[in-house]
Amino acid sequence: MSRFSRSDFTLESFRRQLANVDALPQLCVLGMVSGVITGALMVGFRLLLDWGANVYMPEGNPEAFEGLAPWFRALLPIVTVILIGVLLWRQKPTARKLGVSHVIERLTYHQGRFPLRNWLNQWWVGVVSVLGGLSAGREGPAIHLGAAAASGLGQQLRLPHNSLRVLVACGTAAGISASFNTPLAGVIFAMEVVMMEYTLMSFMPVMLASTMGALVAQLVYGSEAAFPVPDVSLGSLINLPWVVLMGLMIGLLAGAFIHVSRTPRITRLPLWLRLALVGVVTGGVALWYPQVQGIGYDSLAAALNGQLSVDVLLALIIAKLLLTALTVASGIPIGIIGPVLVVGAASGALSGLLGGLVWPEIASEVGVYAMLGMAAMMAAVLQAPLAALMALLELTHNPTIMLPGMLAVVVACLTSRQLAGCEGFFISSTRYGRHPLQQPLMQALSRVSVPAVMERSVERTTRMLSPEEARRLLESNPVWLVIERSTEDKPVLALKAAELARWMIDHEDAPDHYEGLNADGLIDLLEIPGERLEMAPIGLQATLSEAFIALQNDALGALYVVHGHRPKQKRISGIITRDAIERYYRYTDTGPTG
Known part of the structure; x- marks a missing residue:
């Protein structure tokens, strides 16, 4: 007698199985499909950036703001904020919510269902903000586009809402994986920052999605990371006290970034004044330091290789941090992960230069501190230490850097949380000290459908x-x-x-x-x-x-x-x-x- 009947393979049977907490095979299938879809979307998004850069950027490089005439690169942010203000602020306030914060909000209060208009807005806002010279990243748009597309697959199939939650995590992980070529960091980021829980039933589908997203991106762009990383090693353990001091400084910078991005003084200003402030200040700084514009991966790579001067490092640490925070506080929906990594790498590189002056015979290379600073800044801003450490490991392919990496990450996270009084950047509301997604009872009940x-x-x-x-x-x-x-x-x-x-x-x-x-x-x-x-x-x-x-x-x-x-x-x-x-x-x- 046959073990399976035809009814076992119907869509209705698939939905019934997904309603249970142990629907692991079905979730894995969905994870693979959502990973392929998200990977293809990320390739499409990067192609849009490349096509847009071919219009006016030197050699079609989306990062080459240094090659533009000073007046042109100073004018770009002003034109960009006008375009975003005219096209985005004519829409309803709900349609202007984009990026990772929007993903967490939809997962928390809307069971992972996404509106189509926001998804469409994310495409052009993500491209315009990066190519328009604002201090913005592509990872926030990647996460939104991937999570919403994966959830949309579940909505089209009318799947139970508990499976939509997993699909959102799958799209998030695949988006990060395809952007950085770091599949493991994508998994941890999705679980630690977006879902805020770790369960076996979520881990395996998310791992498959992240793998497929990275595979699709590698088929088009190769297996290289988003930016070149030199071979680094800590050297003497005497460098560890300096790593602790660096983590302390980066934790304070992360706290300053979060406080500025949430300051009510900026949000209470009229819209036209907020947009004008972002455009004019960004353009003014770009006249002398174009490195603050765009994502900044070229500057990040230069910092890792010790190729940036002290004044440029200071400009990235102070100006890029404040410009990114000002843009966020003004209500312009940008990705912050890329700029945060650049600021962290510059902070680490500056620490490395100072360490070389103090202990020239013992101090590690500047690239070591730049890598540690990048991970520490990401961990402190997002309060996601595991995701930052996994990104550090996958980017360096060097397990020996994990010891100082853990030390830097822990010190930076504790400093940002305890001394600066900051929760994770994307945790906007808590109850009894917990975000709604962190409440154990609601987590358990959200894994099963009625x-x-x-x-x-x-x-x-x-x-x-x-x-x-x-x-x-x-x-x-x-x-x-x-x-x-x-x-x-x-x-x-x-x-x-x-x-x-x-x-x-x-x-x-x-x-x-x-x-x-x-x-x-x-x-x-x-x-x-x-x-x-x-x-x-x-x-x-x-x-x-x-x-x-x-x-x-x-x-x-x-x-x-x-x-x-x-x-x-x-x-x-x-x-x-x-x-x-x-x-x-x-x-x-x-x-x-x-």
Whole structure:
């Protein structure tokens, strides 16, 4: 006898399997597909940058602002903010939310569903901000484009919302992986910064997505990293105290960046003044130091090789940091990861130069400190130490740098968090010291959709029914009866079928046969003894966290799960109660029902 039937391979069966917490094979398939899609999108985004650079950048290089005439590169940011202001601020405020912060918001409050308009805006805003000379990166757009595309795949297939969360992480990891050619760092970034949790069921699909994203990018651009990295080693352990001091300085810089980017003094200014401030200040600095414009990977590579002068390093540390923070505070949606890496590398390189003056015989090469500074700055700004360390390892291919790397990262993270009082850059709201995605109960409930625990044995009925209709209703042995009301403004109620069965048994033996019938000879389900639960609808794709919030907010007794997309064709698939949710997260020996 065949082990599988044709029904096991239908889309409906695929959706039912994904509703459970242990749908690992199905999630892995989705991870691979989303990784390929995201990798292709990242190639497309980079091609757009290259095509745009061919219009006016020297040799078609998106980073070659130094080769432009001073007046032209100073004018570029002003034109860019005007373009973004005219095209983006004419749209609704919700359509102007882009980048990693938008991804986390949609994952936290919208179960990983993304609006199409924001996704389309991300394409042109990402290209214009980088090529227009603002201090902006391409990783934020890459994460948004990848996460939204992967989630869109799930939405098109009408998959449960718990799988959409994993797809968002898959798109995020593949976006980072395709941008830096660092698949492992992409996985850790997705879990540490976006999902804010580590689970086996998420890790494996995300790893596959990150691998496929890197593979697609390597087929087009080769296996080289986003920027060349020299061979580095720490040398003497006497350098470690200097690494600690460097981590302390970078932690303070990271705290300054976060505080400036969130300062209310800038956000309260009129829009035209904020945009003008960004354009004019960026253009003014670019007259003398064009290295502050764009992503800055060329400057980062030069810092790693010790090829930048002290004044340029100071310009990158101070001016690029403040320009990036000012742009963010003004409401312009840019990617910050690339500029943050450049600032960190410049800070590390300057520390290396100072160390060489203090201990010329013992001090390590400037490139060592630049690499450590890059990782420390990324970790301190994002509060993502593991992602930064994995990026450091994959970029250097040198495990010996992990010891000083861990020291620099920990010191920088602690300094930013404790001395500067900063949470991670993308954590904008907390409750009881935790972001909503970090709350253990909501994390557990978000991993499962309602079909996994709902009671499917239900029958719909009207309020009034004859004894014969009641007997036919009970023949299928339902657990719940869904009582439909005469008007839509009245709430739908649920009654245990056992209550009706008990009532009928009690009254069949009564002297007056069914003495509880009304004047029309009908049973009134609102009058027989028994507890009736007031219910509200919830979609079949919803997670247990959505059900939990609905039951808490509306003080309902239960929810009825509706299936179908056309209003007149919707049907009730089951009922989910508070007790069912409690049984799931308490995990009794029998496990969740369904």
